[in-house]
Amino acid sequence: MRLLFHNIGLSKDLNNQFKKHLNTDDAEQVEFYILDMEALPMSPVVSNLIIPDEIEKTFQRFKKFYKxxxxxxxxxxLHHLxxxxxxxxxxxxxxxxxxxxxxxxxxLQYNNNTSYTREELLQNTGINQDLLDQQLKYLTDLKLLLLDKTTYDLNFEFNR
Structure with a gap:
């Protein structure tokens, strides 16, 4: 377990260096945790998830900095974590x-449109059907999205 704590300390230092590297006042509020696969063995999850540009751009900047x-x-x-x-x-x-x-x-799809069908979200996100259905159920139960027959609409009246 000592190796894991060492990695967390290194991650904190690395994040501070990355924020300085970004060299802007409005730097993304982002933190990456670097864990050695030996410290906490994890199997990569096979997924067709399409990482949104907003996340992918930041990860690529960090990846270059890290490399x-x-x-x-x-x-x-490890998007599943x-x-x-x-x-x-x-x-x-x-x-x-x-x-x-x-x-x-x-x-993040709703930055482009206020309503999507399940099929459009499947195609745009690459999330498998079962997992997408779970996530959509959670977001509709929360009332962040509203299900209107065949579309998932952004709830402009959300007030929690």
Missing amino acids: DKYPSRRPKL SKGELKANYLKTPKVFQASTYQMSIL
Whole structure:
């Protein structure tokens, strides 16, 4: 377990260096946790998830930064273990949501349109059907999305 704590300490230092590397006042509020596969063996999840550009661009910037520091290492994004925060500016009172990568992939679609069918979300996100259905159920139960017969519409009246 000592190796895992060592990796967490290194991740904190690395994140601070990355934020300095971004060299902007409005740097993305992002943190990456680097874990050695020997410290916590994890099998990569086979997925066709289409990482949204908003996430992919940031990961690619970090990947380049990391590769410059450690040329022999290859970081991988473990999206099934990742989460992030999304700010909903479309509401009367903006809100910040913590979401899994899958939920972010769905919700970020709504930057382009306010309504999608299940099939469109399947195609746009690459999330498998069962997992997409679970995520859509969660987002509709939360009332962030509203199911209107065949479409999932953004709820402009969300007030939790």
